[in-house]
Amino acid sequence: MNVVAATGRLTLDAIGEIGRIANFAARGGTAWFVGPFYWRAFGGALARIGYASLPVVGLTAIFTGAALALNIYEGALFNVEAFLPQILGVSIVRELGPVLAALMVAGRCSSAMAAEIGTMRVTEQIDALSTLSVDPFKYLIAPRIIATTLALPLLVLTADIIGVYGGYLVSVYALGFEPTHYITNLVDFLSVDDVTSGLLKAAVFGFLISVMGCYYGYKSRGGAGGVGSATRTAVVAAAVAVLASNYLMTSLLVEV
């Protein structure tokens, strides 16, 4: 009986929290439907989230592509020279590129957003914003959400290219494949849909990551400890949101 009650309570709490996050996301995502627009804040967010994430996303992609090539080579039974670029390309473009890039950005940026906004909350800077007639959702939240949603597909596109290149390096220099074969096999097999479905996922991931970072920062309370736990929660929530939404979207996209 107690277990049932506890489970019920937990479920209700979770539903309530999801509702609050959805409400927050709607407010933050639509804050820029009307002006004023704060381009300086947007540019700053784009540089921090998009441009500064390039190295870590690139490194993740190149090593993953390289390791994947070895694994496929090991597992393939026949015609591996045609097979390897195809499997590698599809895996990276449809699945690994978007998910791994999103997880890296979740670790890097949702924590930073939660810490920044959380510190602003506990030092009353967010209160100060409203006393200066500036809407925190327009100045703080919307620029970050829009910047992340736009930046992630671009990061994933970069990750796709670098990941495939990592596979190329291993195939050509370690496994002795013919370079032109690798490229023609890959290009012939990959469809535009493969790429766009990955980029579409990436946009959704970017939205979710920034919403989690902003939400947990915005509602943090009580000094450094509060900001610390907001940061922790934001990273975990962002990662879970990425993985869960990935499954959901994949099951929808695969059926089409």
Add this chain to the structure above:
Amino acid sequence: MASKPKKILIRDLDKAFGDNQVLRGVNLDVAKGQSLVVIGGSGTGKSVLIKCLLGLLKADKGVIEIDGVNIARQTGGDRRLMAQQSGMLFQGAALFDSLNVWENVAFRLIYAERKSRKHAREKAIDCLAQVGLAPEVGDLAPAELSGGMQKRVGLARAIASDPEILFFDEPTTGLDPIMADIINNLLVERVKALGATTISITHDMASARKIADEIAMLYQGQIIWRGKPGEVENSGNPMVDQFVHGRAEGPIQMQVRRDFTSRR
């Protein structure tokens, strides 16, 4: 006094955080162009009172009228109209640490009034000068300033767009006596020059006497006394008396361990 229109009127204002009933029926009013100073012990809810007036905290019950309009139940856009005509100095300054000092001071001009950055910068440097800060300070980050300097930047930010209502939460705390007096003069002069209505919180009785048209004391969630600065010395109220003269013994019992205080 009674003939002047009330700029701010507060009736039966209640605010609690969980079990902690902070404000218990506050009644207060301030006439247009007047300067009211609120005094009271630490933790009695002075900052909470101001935050309720600004709409940063939502009062549980009661009426807050600004120019005769009840804003206690307003939220969002309407409340922002109120924010547009008021300026606030936070107790902890609350400067934006991602922006440099002049951008902080000019924040409302740049981001709410959409003035050019050049114009806003000139105005910011001018406001910094009024609080005794050199133009070079404008290019520093808030984290590079001393506590007292941060306070003055916060003050410059509050007055930068000439608001009709000004709230100062401990404007002279952390300043040396000379700078405190300069700030006091500035507050008095701003109020005179702008006809601004101000509510200030302070523990500094010298400052209170200088800037106040009236002084009100908050104790246990209520305004227990109000009067002219000249009357505060001989208020006849034991609580006010104890506070003004800063005595540990009296009707106000601070929450401290007795054995600890007696040993000091």
